[in-house]
Amino acid sequence: MTEPDRPRRSGLRGFGHDGPSPWTDLDRPPLDAAVLRHDLLLPGGLWTALDVVEETGSTNSDLTARAKDGAAEGAVLVAERQSAGRGRLDRRWSAPARSGLFLSMLLRPTVPRERLGWLPILVGVSTAATLHRVSGVEVGLKWPNDLQVEHAGEERKLGGILTELTGEAVVAGLGLNVSLREEELPVPTAASLALVGAEVTDRTTLLRALLREFAELYGEWQAAAGDPQASGLLAAYTARCTTLGREVVVQLPGDRELRGEAVALDGDGRLVVRGADGARQAVGAGDVVHLRPQPRTG
Template identity: 90%
Template sequence: MTAPDQEPSRPRRSGLRGFGHDGPSPWTDLDRPPLDAAALRRDLLVPGGLWSALDVVEETGSTNTDLTERAKAGAAAGAVLVAERQSAGRGRLDRQWSAPARSGLFLSVLLRPTVPRERLGWLPILVGVSVAATLQRIAGLQVGLKWPNDLQVEIDGTERKLGGILTELTGDAVVAGLGLNVTLRTEELPVPAAASLELAGAEVTDRGTLLRALLREFAELYGEWQAAAGDPQASGLLPAYTARCTTLGRQVVVQLPGGRELHGEAVALDTDGRLVVRGADGARQAVGAGDVVHLRPAPPQG
């Protein structure tokens, strides 16, 4: 993403630190400029739009934790919190997740959906579809969605993880978090199975451009989903997801809470967004939580 919407703001030299006892200056990596919060607010906080507030902080523990606290205090829907770096980012099952400062998009959004509560399980899927559609349109990448919340890209014939999504319910609010690797270099990857947009050959790696496009895409799809009362078929969410899902049609092992495993073929999503797995005996079981391991390559895409 090398086509920023505008030139990023520059700090005054008097405010910079060198490589002294306070550590390296946050401005020394010129390949990773900071986000321009004022420009983002000007472009995204529009009358009648979904987004009501947007803050960019240099560092925080977890944007999801921070927005959850705001939600409990009565913050309005549409708040967006972006961190240049997270020191205690969380994934599913409270796994820790971290990355170098300004190497990705680390953000959470506060939503107060009006759809039936049983359809809230579709929200992380909605976030995933929004990200995949944005990256295809803006960055020229085909991004797959591994159930339930992984963003994947294929590099040299191998599926690798670009990022993940975490949604948390608090009262009538939902906080949806996204971590997306943008410019991580090979030596910075947390595990060999990870990837970044840069390593995948993305046409655009400017985080401001990506963030604008992503929030606009999500707002449009979220509005359609709300208007359809959360119905995944009527809103178009289910077909959009299945077209990008890398799990459906695969032989999988689902590692369930409590140490149990479910083996079989991932055949569908049910009306609540759960993965339906057909075992060797033909019985179908829907799972709402668990880690999925793909056992064989996906069939060729026609």
């Protein structure tokens, strides 16, 4: 069942009148911030503020500054375009205006600090579940937090997640390719919802559904004190993880490599790799390369 879409209101809320209208590209209308606030900023709910800006360098950087100034949990910042978006390992990327969802969420979790490593996994699980339910797209999760789809017979990256700790707060960023065309892809290994035939690509509909899903799963995770098993998070991630059961090379800091089979996640969300000698090693950070096709089930 998909999220009901609301009639789009006229006007250019949130945009200046200098420069091109955001309606110039009718395939990429602006987000409806008023509808999003009406539907998501509810008494007793997680979300407390939602701002949509036409352009910024990085929503994570902006929201981190707000967190340091004492902003409340539940603030969401969305940019129609990011000029200096950041991924893991401080990689930079950008995309055409209104071609995706580029947002950050300010969270102040009360779980034990050692369980905060599960937050990017929680963002990934909630995003994958939402896209499957709303858009009919099967999304896998490459460890630790890349969103993957199959396109042109191969695994492609649909989006990524970056979480950053600042004091007692966590800023969780999500970048999701929605309407990028083939010639607009930043690298040949990328994809977008439009390219894989998603049933729904309206960004207001998608964002509303994403934030609702995340709020629900985040509440369950908090209620379980961040326990990945008790909250169901470990099982949900394992079911969608495209890395488990694969032969991998993990590129580690310091130009080191670890080769073996990805066999499990440990209690801290680290990837457990079994080497050729049978020894198991848990990896907390690194780039993973899948060496063989995903095993088929059934």
